[in-house]
Amino acid sequence: MSRTVLAEIDLTALKYNLNRVRELAPECPVAVVVKADGYGHGLGRVAQALSTADACAVASIDEALLVRETGFTRPVILLEGFFDSSELKVIASQRFTAVIHHEWQLRALEQAELTAPIKVWLKVDSGMHRLGFPPEKSAEVWQRLSTCANVVEPIIPMTHLANADDRDDQTTVQQLTRFDAVTTGVSAECSIANSAAILGWPQARRGWLRPGIMLYGVSPFVTGSGETCQLQPVMTLRSALIAVNHHKRGDPVGYGGSWNCPEDMPVGVVAIGYGDGYPRHARPGTPVLLNGKMVPLIGRVSMDMISVDLRSQPQAGIGDPVILWGRGLPVEFIAEHAATIAYELLCGVTRSRVRHTEIEERNHGEIL
Ligand SMILES: *Cc1c(COP(=O)(O)O)cnc(C)c1O
Helix, strand or coil: CCCCCEEEEEHHHHHHHHHHHHHHCCCCCEEEECHHHHHHCCHHHHHHHCCCCCEEEECCHHHHHHHHHCCCCCCEEECCCCCCHHHHHHHHHHCCEEEECCHHHHHHHHHCCCCCCEEEEEEECCCCCCCCECHHHHHHHHHHHHCCCCEEEEEEEECCCCCCCCCCCCHHHHHHHHHHHHHCCCCCCCECCCHHHHHHCHHHCCEEECCCHHHHCCCCCCCCCHHHHCCCCCEEEEEEEEEEEEECCCCEECHHHCEECCCCEEEEEECCCCCCCCCCCCCCCCEEEECCEEEEEECCCCCCCEEEECCCCCCCCCCCEEEEEECCECHHHHHHHCCCCHHHHHHCCCCCCCEEEEECCCCHHHCC
16 A cells, blocks of 8 residues: 545535525625635636636636636736736736735726727725725725726725634624725625635625635634534545554653653654644644544644544554645644644645545535
């Protein structure tokens, strides 16, 4: 048996999750966010599977071109616009949509000589203080964009919410108020909502939706998992048991010997580590599914391996199947045990070592 670490990508679940967005806001056009290699799921396959989306949203020209290569002919939105004015020619020829978030971009756009005008979204900083024009400047920017020969109407105002993942945090209400103050009456269209807003803030569910993480079946909220949002996990990270050993009470396990066997016990070794994208900071006790049942991680995560406590499965044998996250074990739980967020874990799966496989046409009644 060769070392096979698999990221199984469930395209049926992906499409199901897009339908969930449609159910929540049937009137709204949807720009599916496929940046960062489709949140680690493979940008090409994700864009292809979600070809019924009204648009794709990405972070760079390279990602936008990959979307076009799949045959996607609808708008492709560059969420940070262009990084250099030399990209404007490609944007015009490929009919990409550029977010304009800064004065330098506006000037570059005004000065460019383009063969065709481009579509733009105007980013308003309603309180996140990352990208965007301050609300008090947005009227002037709007004016300049609407008189710029390189811009095609309509200009769509957008903003991004900083705290929507916490449904009790009133920052979201304040951001919406600031955004509405500068856009109401100016534009019929707009774009506000990420996954957390789509699921948790009905008043933000308007205009172009920008779901990312929820498409991949993961909850955007600070607690809970995708299942509680009626989403289905798309990636299942799989490996196998490669050793079963018996250690004595007091024996240390792994680097640093930071974990000691509390009694004579069987210990399993799984072929997965931080070299594959499994988080090194996953604490002892992090759940691992072995033969469909939970066993706890013990000791430190190494580059290629982790150890697990086999006291609840002393019969486990070499080659037995292991799920690190996905079906039956939400990636949100692993993120919590590793003091990070599911986004980082999904994006961090190592493409050079972890083989992606696709599954489709599964009977969903089976697993949920
Ligand atoms: C990444 C991103 C999104 C998607 O966010 P999720 O939390 O994954 O839904 C939406 N809008 C912008 C501007 C983004 O950068």
